[in-house]
Each structure stands twice: as C-alpha cells, then as structure tokens.
Amino acid sequence: MIAFFALLAGFFYPLITNTSFDSVVSGVLVLFVGLAGGILLYKSATSEKKRMIFLGGGFGLIAISLYYIFQFTGRI
Template structure:
C-alpha cells in the first residue's frame, strides 16, 4: 500500500512541476491573444533545462564521487538555458 502511495506522490510532484512551469512561462497569454502555444512549450523546455542544471549543481555538494562532472555539466546546462532565454527574447 505504501509503495503505491509513494509512487502516486512521486508522479504528483512531476505534474506539479509541469503545471508550475507552464504557468510561469505564460500559459494564459496565448489563450488571451489567440497566438500559438509554441512559445509556451519552448519556455517550459528552457525551465526544465535550467532545473536539470540546478539539480546537478546540488548533486555536486552531496556527492563524494564525480564532483567535477556534476559541477561542469550543471553550469553547462544553466549556461545553455540562459542562451536559450536570450535567443527566445531576440538578444542573440
């Protein structure tokens, strides 16, 4: 019983993250203006790339092995996310 409950709670946190990122990237703007949802999907992707980078940086502090790999890949993903943000806003 507790195994099913823990899997349900685990999947619920991912649904919560997707819903939060959708709202954060402006989900209601295309509904109001009648534009396409491409920008919203791209924004959600950018936020997940940044989140993955932050998780890898957190792993750097908690892991005893492979600290360098987590550190470089975490900052790499954050830089890629920042580049995507600048590309989306037209500054690159």
C-alpha cells in the same frame, strides 16, 4: 511541476490573444533545462566521487538555458 512551469511560462497569454502555444512550450523546456542544471549543481555539493562532472554538467545546462533565453528574446 509541468503545470507550474507552464503557468510560469505564460500559459494564459496565448489564450487571451489567440496566438500559438509555441512560446509556452519553449519556455517550459528552458525551465526544465535550468532545473536539471540546478539539480546537477546540488548533486555536486553532496557527491564526493563525481563532484567535478556534476559541477561542469550543471553549469553547462544552466549556460544552455541562459543562451536559449537570450535567443528567444532576440538579444543574440
């Protein structure tokens, strides 16, 4: 999973341009935060007792991931 996210975050771009891997590491972290939010949303659909906790946490993590994406692209 880490290798897939690293490739998705643009692992080869710093190798080609001789720049640092900071953007790749932050991209992988953003993807993991979004994945954790998606997992919590799935758990909210399958759980009966803690549905609202999982739902709120899942949407919260996805919102944090979206905020990081906007922050890294310079739109905030």
